[in-house]
């Protein structure tokens with residue numbers, strides 16, 4: 802269940818980003834998964850495949866990176882990585898600690914498909930070869946200006 806909620810939240814974030822930068826397709830999401838969050842990656846992926854269908858994020862790849870747990874012992878100030886389920890400080894065995902990393906999962910970066918507007922402009926210029934070169938070039942630069950404004 803939490804995997805579905807997580808997939809929905811990263812989809813919302815990705816779509817908001819796509820519309821902000823005027824991207825038509827999202828290629829990839831880089832996602833950090835906190836070790837303590839206990840999210841199941843396969844479940845996130847299958848929910849993602851379902852809910853992204855028909856959106857600009859359909860077919861986008863999810864690249865997961867596990868973020869290891871780091872704790873700060875509040876008794877002896879030691880920064881440590883717990884072994885397995887035992888979260889106690891290895892030096893003083895205190896269980897009073899602050900979680901420094903590993904408790905949250907988040908999107909770290911979003912890759913969008915390279916804008917195809919430029920490729921379209923060049924294709925038009927090639928088809929328009931019989932035109933005087935200056936007019937074809939002007940058509941390309943007008944299209945380019947349009948493509949640039951969208952960003």
Ligand SMILES: [Zn+2]
Pocket residue numbers: 874875876877878879890891892893894895
């Ligand atoms: Zn300690």
